[in-house]
Structures are given as structure tokens and as C-alpha cells.
Amino acid sequence: MRHYDLLPEKGLEVDVDAVETLADENTAAMVIINPGNPCWNVCSYEHLNKVAETARNLGILVIADEAYDNLTFGSTPYVPMRMFGLTLPILTMGSISKRWVVPGWRLWWLVTSDPNGLLQKSGVIDSITGFLNISSDPATFIQAASTTTVRGYINLLMGNINQDNCLTVVPLGHGDPSHFPSFRTTPAAEDAIVDALRSAKHNCYSTTVGTLPARRALADYLNRDLPYNLSPDDVYLTIGCTQGIEVVISILSRPGANILLPRPGFPLYEAWCAYNHLEMRHYDLLPEKGWEVDLDAVETLADENTVAMVIINPGNPCGNVFGYEHLKKIAETARKLGILVIADEAYDNIAFGSTPYVPMRVFGLTVPILTLGSISKRWVVPGWRFGWLVTSDPDGILQKSGVINSIAGFLNISSDPATFIQAAIPQILENTKEDFFSKIISTLRECADICYNRIEEIPSLTCPKKPEGSMFVMVKLNLSMLEDINDDVDFCLKLAKEESVIILPGIAMELKNWLRVTFAIEPSLLQEGLARVKAFCQRHAKKQ
Secondary structure, three states, X not given: OOOOOEEHHHOOEEOHHHHHHHOOOOOOEEEEEOOOOOOOOOOOHHHHHHHHHHXXXXXXXXXXXXXXXOXXXXXXXXXXXXXXXXXXXXXXXXXXXXXXXXXXXOOEEEXXXXXXOHHHHOOXXXXXXXXXXXXXXXXXXXXXXOOOOHHHHHHHHHOOOOOOOOOOOEEOOOOOHHHOHHHOOOHHHHHHHHHHHHOOOOOOOOOOOOOHHHHHHHHXXXXXXXXXXXOHHHEEEEOHHHHHHHHHHHHHOOOOOXXXXXXXXXXXXXXXXXXXXXXXXXXEEEHHHOOEEOHHHHHHXXXXXXXXXXXXOOOOOOOOOOOHHHHHHHHHXXXXXXXXXXXXXXXXXXXXXXXXXXXXXXHOOOOOEEEEEEOOOOOOOHHHOOEEEEEEOOOOHHHHOXXXXXXXXXXXXXXXXXXXXXXXXXXXXXXXXXHHHHHHHXXXXXXXXXXXXXXXXXXXXXXXXXXXXOOEEEEEEOHHHEOOOXXXXXXXXXXXXXXXXXXXXXXXXXXXXXXXXXXXXXXXXXXXXXXXXXXXXXXXXXXX
């Protein structure tokens, strides 16, 4: 960082001479804040023009923080920096927080002003898109008033849909059933959001780690069946599980460290590890053992620099549910290795087979656990962007090692869930009836049966285990039985083009020549989609 001064004797204008002195060939950008925070100055058109010309002469872009746009009440009119986009590239940051007085709604924007295409040519646009592919986003209903990620592959496949094909697109690639009537969330959740909004008490900023009533309600919700008690101080609120992944990977990253990830797994972990330069070591999930963790491999992979292992239960992408005894072995293995367990439980309680769901935090007395969860899946509201990170550590190991302070520190410099959604959480948890959950589980069980049975009818596809949880199943692609199909990506691209069916290639989950299929859609549409998959496989089958 290099700091230039704002000059109080000149109405807190930018010291442009200092900017020229400070900049060199490695300077990427300069930041201006207008209207000013903390100075409440307003830069005039002439001064902004001088800033733009100086930045152009230096070959740097301008980052214009305009969070307080249009909040001017003096003699100097507000002028947005993007007016000078023809002079040089501008990145503008703004939000509805200040002008609409709703900072707790957490909606912002980043705008590129670059008519000459310099940001595109330099790769800045691609970098912005790539970062947003692995980070969280504002609540979908607020918005509505890279191929190494799930989103990246979905975008790639959607771009291959034949627009001349009149077939309805069947989305079997993305776990978001909220679009379908059979999966509508409970009115209790909707009412809680409306009540919180209309109270006008929750438009403000939240506290760093989340509001106390929401954290207390979540601690009570998560305490069921535990041999110890979680307190509100063990609960940190996040923007869905996505931000939870960002937090835990970021705070555990250090030079030389490594982390153990499941294969197949959820690619957001790989993306954040790559971003933080944290070495990834993959252990296998064993299809012949119902996708259990290969614990022998875990012991072989771990060394003195291993910081944690990640488990996902119920399983995404495999649809498995780990039994109590297997989870106990995982906890004992992690304790022996001296590593903590990151338990991704985004699909908590979504189990509909013979294996009951057991949360990993049950074993908090054995090994420290960081649990990631959210309301996205169980309440079928992924666009609400509300999740949690919970520390299960009765022995205080995470506190002594600095992990707790690191979590709080990270959340101090990042965003948080919309305040009114946090305010609604106690009411959502208290008022949601068991029959809502039972209905969702029943529908998912029906869909899992349809998916497994239809795939069994297709010789070139093999499903090693019927799904018992989450919303997905992994299916092995038998390329030897197919003509003109090179690999899993080729299969999915051609399927999208010919049949308007979207299925995720296994390479996205680190398992080449497999497929991840979601069955969490309307049962009738699932039947149609899998019939098209069957027809596609028959059409591309090798002639005997």
C-alpha cells in the first residue's frame, strides 16, 4: 500500500502531485472515495477530470468507491467517476445501503466503465468473473426486485443448448429445486422474512459474527443429541455455505500447509485452495463401500503440515450418508493425525435411506470440528444466502491454536448475511412444522427411486449405490459401449445440444468419466429428462 494525502487546505482534494511521485511501473490502480468517507467532501468535475488525466498518464486504472453516491447537500454537485471512462478504465463500487438507508440488505455492485476495452484485453474482466464464480452473492430475491466451478460448467453446457430445439431444458446438473412446485419452501419461512422486513428494525448493519438472537436460536437448533452444549459464541453467521468455505480455507492457509479433500467432492474447495495457495491432497471415496472415506489413504497422505480434512455428509456429489461408526472412525483417525475436521453439512438431515443422519459435531469431544451449514437445502431457499460456521471444541483446542481469533478476524473484513434474514431465523426455526420436512424428504425419496431405476435401464451407465441423501448421485460412464463420445465433458456437451438435458461431468468433481446427476426436480420432468438420456445413449451406442 502507498498512501496519498487528501489536502484539508484544498477542501480535501487528492494530492495529485503525490500520486505522481508514489506511482511506479508496478502500480495497478488508485482508489478514490467520492462523496468522501470519512471526510464528507465532494470532488468537483474539474478535480475528477484532473484525477482521470493523472491516472491515464501513469497507466493505472481508477477504483471509484461511490457507496455514498448522490448523497450531496452542499454547493458542489455530485459527479460519478464513470463520466471519465473514455479517458481511462474505471471500476466503480456502489450499493443501495446508503441512498436507500438499508445497509443490512447487503446489495452492492461493481461496474466496469471501459468503452475502449482495456480491462477485457488485460484480463481484469475475466478475473472479476472468475472470483465471483467462487464467492458468494447477494440474496437472489434482492437481486430480482470459470469452468473449474459448478457454475462454470453449467454456463458452458447451457451455452451448448441448441436454440432451434423446442425441447424444454431439463436441469439435472445443479442442486437447486426451489424453482419447482413440489419443493416450495414453507410459508413459515416466508412469513418470518416478511415480518422481519416490515418491522423496519432490521435494515441496519449486523454485528460482525451475526446477531445474537440468530446465533442463540441456531445453537439451540444444533444442540439436539449432542453430548455437550454449543453456545451462541460457537456460532458464526455466513453468506451461505459458500462463504463458510472461503473462511475456513483462508484462515487455515499458510506456506507449506496442506489439506485433505474428498474425491469426488465439491469443487469450491479446490477453487479456494488454489486461490489461497493451499496444497490439496485428495483421498478417495470408495464406491464399492458405499462411498465411505478411504481412511488408509488419509493416513498415508497426512503429514506434519496437514491442517485439516474435509468431509461432506450427506454426500455431494455421491448421495451417500455416513453411518455413526464410520464417522467415529474418521474422528479417531483425525485425532491420531492431529488434524481438525471440516464437516460440510449443507445437506444436513436430508437423508431418506436406511442410514440415519448423524452430525459430525457429535464427535466434538474426540477431535475439533468446524461445521458448515445453511438453510439453503433443508428449507429449499438457496437464494436467501444464509449459513453458519460452528466450532465444536469443548476442550478449547481451536481457541488455544488461534483458529477462533482467525475466524472472527476474517469476518471482521468480509460481508455478512442480510440483517433482516438473520432476524427471521429464530422464527423460521421455531415455526417450521415437521410435516414440511417430511414432505420434502418423501419427494426426494421418490425422485431418488426414479433416478436409480431409470439409470439401471441404460447399459452404458452404472450407478454403484442407490442415493440415500442430499440431492445427487454419481454415475459411471462406460465409454467402451458408446461411439463418438470422447469423455464425460464430451458426453455432457452433446447431451445438452441434442436433448437439452444438463448433467454435470464428473471431472468437475475430480472424477473423470463419471457424471453427477441431480434428481431434485419435479418427478414428471425427471422422468422425461432420464428418458432423453436413455434415447441419447441408445443413439450413440456401439453397434454390435
